[in-house]
Amino acid sequence: MDRIDAMRAFVTVVTEGSFTRAAERLNMSPQLVSKYVSRLEDHLGARLLNRTTRKIHLTEAGSRYAQRAQLVLDDIDDMDSQLTDLQQNAQGLLRISAPVSFATLHLAPLLCRFQRTHPAVSIDLQLNDRKVDIVEEGFDIALRIGHLKSSSMIAKLIAPVRLIMCAAPAYLEKHGTPSSPDELKNHRYLRYSYMEDNTGFSINEWLQPAGYQQTGDMLSNNGQILVSAAIEGAGIIIQPSFICGPAIAAGKLKVVLPQHEPEPMGLYAVYAHRKLLASKVRCFIDFMEGYFSNPPYWDNFD
Known part of the structure; x- marks a missing residue:
């Protein structure tokens, strides 16, 4: 039994006043709603509802459980909503690892312009020339320069590097x-x-x-x-x-x-997953793509 589904079915029966109306709201059959409530009662070892042919009545245990269950479901819905916002709207803390010299010379204007476009995103930029472990060290993105070897990470080419x-x-x-x-x-x-x-x-x-x-x-x-x-x-x-x-x-x-001249390298944005990518990460990668142009402005010395 899915306790959350059973809990939601019970609370909906209470708020709607009948199994039929609860079933319509939940888009399921009255029989399935009744089964959820019965299994919840069996799990708790207590009767939550007294049923008659026309009405349902909460027991004392049912009244107490309904109040607490509603709070739990509200918290779950609020949590889901917040996570959806994080996925759909660029917000939250974006942790970036970047090479020292490249970041010092070229990254500040990009970050400032990105934040002007996405003001709800905070940035934690850590400069280090070693290869950080993105997952273990909690980074959303690592900027890396070189000829990247195959790995489980996802790498997006941002600009060529001579x-x-x-x-x-x-x-x-x-x-x-x-x-x-x-x-x-x-x-x-x-x-x-x-x-x-x-x-x-x-x-x-x-x-x-x-x-x-x-x-x-x-x-x-x-x-x-x-x-x-x-x-x-x-x-x-x-x-x-x-x-x-x-x-x-x-x-x-x-x-x-x-x-x-040696074979050109690349500036890459490296991140852990392609699926369910947080909006702050997706927006930053999209913002970087094409930002430096090809050839990039730092090659205007020939």
Whole structure:
């Protein structure tokens, strides 16, 4: 027996005053309504109604149970209504995980415009370059950059991301500008420590055909630091265009071997489920799609 259905049948009989009218309201047969009430009485071990051919009368137990049952059903209906609102109207707390540099440089305008469109949504943005566990850590969406491997997560491509090899003009003047991959072995490199784990791109594999030997390199888990170091002439970097693009446009960095640019990556919105997606998540994904355009504005340095 479904106790909620039985409880609703009993309360409806009480409020309507008969099994027939209760059946019409519940869109079921009078026999099924009567069966629900009888099974509820059997479950409780108490008579709730005294029935005559014309009327029904509440027992003392029935009167008490009807009051409490109505409160329970009202709470259930209210809970269902609130959940429906969450699904149909963008509201509530949206928890987002995003890469540090991308979020710092490009995410604030998007979030502000999204909230102007959906003012009932609050945002908790957490910046971290490691791969968070969306489900375990309670995130609605994770923004990730790279060549994503297959997984149980759903991934939506938001924008392409180019990887650019570049260095300061002063560095290239001093150490020479490579004209072919074979000449890369004579240079110093500024390396992003999460590059291979997060993006699937391995700078070591990319440089290996040139016979490169790692000497005097710099390693950091922050791309903006590496771009700043490259501007100071510390070496060559391979960084996403959304970080190094402004420095290239300003002439502070110069593209190296543009004809050998690595395969582009992607900016993805990753989330746990496609079905029964909360409206706040669905609206945010729809808002991001096309926001940065293709090619994105950060590639306007060529």
